[in-house]
Amino acid sequence: MDAAVPGTLVWGHAALAVCAALYLAWWWTFFNPALPKAMGALYAMGVGFILGAVAFGIAAVVLLAMGLGALAGAPQVGGAAPGWVFAVGGVAAYAALAFVTVRFFGRPVTTELLLFVLWAALELAVLNALMGAGMLFGGAFWLLAGVVALVTAANLVCYVLYFRLPPVPSFIDGAAPLAIVGVLAAVLAAVIARL
Numbered sequence: 001m002d003a004a005v006p007g008t009l010v011w012g013h014a015a016l017a018v019c020a021a022l023y024l025a026w027w028w029t030f031f032n033p034a035l036p037k038a039m040g041a042l043y044a045m046g047v048g049f050i051l052g053a054v055a056f057g058i059a060a061v062v063l064l065a066m067g068l069g070a071l072a073g074a075p076q077v078g079g080a081a082p083g084w085v086f087a088v089g090g091v092a093a094y095a096a097l098a099f100v101t102v103r104f105f106g107r108p109v110t111t112e113l114l115l116f117v118l119w120a121a122l123e124l125a126v127l128n129a130l131m132g133a134g135m136l137f138g139g140a141f142w143l144l145a146g147v148v149a150l151v152t153a154a155n156l157v158c159y160v161l162y163f164r165l166p167p168v169p170s171f172i173d174g175a176a177p178l179a180i181v182g183v184l185a186a187v188l189a190a191v192i193a194r195l
Helices: 007-031 040-072 084-105 111-132 138-164 167-193
Strands: none
Touching (some): 007 040, 007 167, 040 111, 084 111, 084 138, 111 138, 111 167, 138 167
């Protein structure tokens, strides 16, 4: 890894991958219709999974923010948007998607919408900062940004469909975004480590 690429971006993505895995384990423990209701030790283990997911999620955000801060101090080669665009864009996207999913699809707003919109805004901010610092070039930037956009669109489809599906497909539908984001976080950790 080039010394100019903050290691916090790699570790932040690794923490995000662990967060997604623990969230998926929690989902499996408490929402799998093929399993009996979690009780006793299984219940305690499930609570441990979600607490671990929260801890790793917070660590991921902190590490990625530290990496963005380090890149903000790097010499800029141009082409990058200011960082505030992603914060404002994330808030605006969340508000718009909450309105659209409730108004047109009758989907109650849940935490998952906030999580995947904030995830997308953060990933795009990281890719933008890497491009601005000259560590990620046009084609690679657009490819990775396109993957983030596709994953976000797939997450939105899963989010809208969740309450419309029977129990087993609904369970799978709820798990798919966690698995995809976790895999993508691991891939991004590997990609950034090689910059």
